[in-house]
Amino acid sequence: MTRQDLPALALAAWQQEKTVRWFLDSVRGAIPLAREQFAVMLRIIENGRQPVGRFLDLGAGDGVLTAVLLARYPTAQPILVDFSPPMLAAAKERLAPLATQLTFVEVDLGTPFWREAVEAYAPFDAIVSSFAIHHLEDERKRALYGELLDLLIPGGTFAHIEHVAPDTPWMARTFDEAMIDAVWEYGRRTDQELTRDAAATAYANRLDRDANRLAPLDVQCAWLREIGYTQVSAPFRWYEIAVFGGYRPA
Numbered sequence: 001m002t003r004q005d006l007p008a009l010a011l012a013a014w015q016q017e018k019t020v021r022w023f024l025d026s027v028r029g030a031i032p033l034a035r036e037q038f039a040v041m042l043r044i045i046e047n048g049r050q051p052v053g054r055f056l057d058l059g060a061g062d063g064v065l066t067a068v069l070l071a072r073y074p075t076a077q078p079i080l081v082d083f084s085p086p087m088l089a090a091a092k093e094r095l096a097p098l099a100t101q102l103t104f105v106e107v108d109l110g111t112p113f114w115r116e117a118v119e120a121y122a123p124f125d126a127i128v129s130s131f132a133i134h135h136l137e138d139e140r141k142r143a144l145y146g147e148l149l150d151l152l153i154p155g156g157t158f159a160h161i162e163h164v165a166p167d168t169p170w171m172a173r174t175f176d177e178a179m180i181d182a183v184w185e186y187g188r189r190t191d192q193e194l195t196r197d198a199a200a201t202a203y204a205n206r207l208d209r210d211a212n213r214l215a216p217l218d219v220q221c222a223w224l225r226e227i228g229y230t231q232v233s234a235p236f237r238w239y240e241i242a243v244f245g246g247y248r249p250a
Contacts, residue, residue: 059132
């Protein structure tokens with residue numbers, strides 16, 4: 001999770017256990033096509049510098065991306081960055097058997113000073129992120145992409161699973177309806193009494209809602225090209241969810 005000019009309530013939400021638990025228990029596992037998103041992310045990474053010896057998980061949340069990468073690169077050294085203590089605690093719990101292999105860094109991506117906390121571990125063969133950078137204002141997003149390029153080894157990969165701006169109003173409506181259906185279906189696995197109306201109400205009233213600062217996918221890909229990334233592409237898109245990235249020139 002990240003923060004930059006967010007409303008105070010939205011900022012505080014990601015540092016509250018109840019918000020983090022609701023996201024992890026009700027939303028993270030419900031996101032449609034998650035396996036496909038992970039697979040595309042791995043394909044992007046596999047096209048870059050190999051092998052992956054050290055990678056940065058930016059806005060690491062509960063560590064799911066690190067788990068995916070370690071399944072593919074079991075000897076890699078992950079650096080997990082997040083500004084939410086409850087999220088880092090969830091990551092430590094998820095990845096407990098690999099504790100000696102991991103480095104956790106609590107730092108805010110909202111300013112360029114975050115780099116000071118990770119520069120000692122750079123350069124990275126790969127940098128990954130999932131549903132984190134969209135919390136930044138656009139100017140800060142673009143600046144962060146430049147900072148990430150500087151932290152990559154030549155030929156290194158930036159691969160990103162992200163919540164992006166809808167192209168049309170109908171796409172926004174359709175995405176919300178699809179997410180409500182997914183949250184309802186996922187929630188009924190543990191609560192057969194959960195109604196779709198209840199799932200819709202929880203989704204509409206989620207505490208982190210005002211934290212989103214969505215940017216169009218094509219605009220973000222253009223930023224990456226302008227900054228200096230090569231082979232920029234977005235191989236996956238499902239309404240407001242996209243997988244995209246590029247490489248530091250070799």
